[in-house]
Amino acid sequence: MSVNVTLILTTVPDDAVAQALAANALAAGLCACVTQLGAVQSSYRWQGAIETAQEIQLLFKTSAARALELEQYIQAHHPYETPEILSWHATASVAYGQWITAETQRPLHV
Template sequence: MPVVLVLTTVPDEESAEKLAQGALDARLAACVTELGKVRSRYRWKGAVETAQEIQLLFKTTVARALELERYIAAHHPYETPELLAWQANASNAYGQWVDTETQRPTHV
């Protein structure tokens, strides 16, 4: 069953918490894994930079992927956030769980 993985990095724990909790609250992701602190080296505005960051991996459905990407871009503290997304095959049970957890409740 297909799921979409979305990867980003943030500068600190507070940013990680806000971004993850907001995506979960909006049911844009079923799970957000904090992969831990990483050291990133990159070229930015003509200079090579080094930063300590926290990497986050969001798990969502194909149907919610674009909305999740837009949410991350709109709420991310960086001017140009890392935003990588790819589709992966999940076990049926895990894929169904991701699908269930990203469904918005319908009110009758």
């Protein structure tokens, strides 16, 4: 048995941006966990030229119900004009998936 979850990957320019993006997404309940995968070197074509940059990769774990909001949050708070935002569905163990679901539920309004 497993639970469906969503993984979202992005790259940011430095550790300060990584920490802020992760902390604020967690505080807003948009994800249950953010793993900083570490420094990577990215090479890409941008505006007709080949670029290379040192970046930090972040992997967000969220529920399917909050995935779109998390993508929108990353887009709105990311310093890049066109940030990398890759999303895919995964299956998690029951316990881990239930934890992600519980941590990303919207607060009940009474």
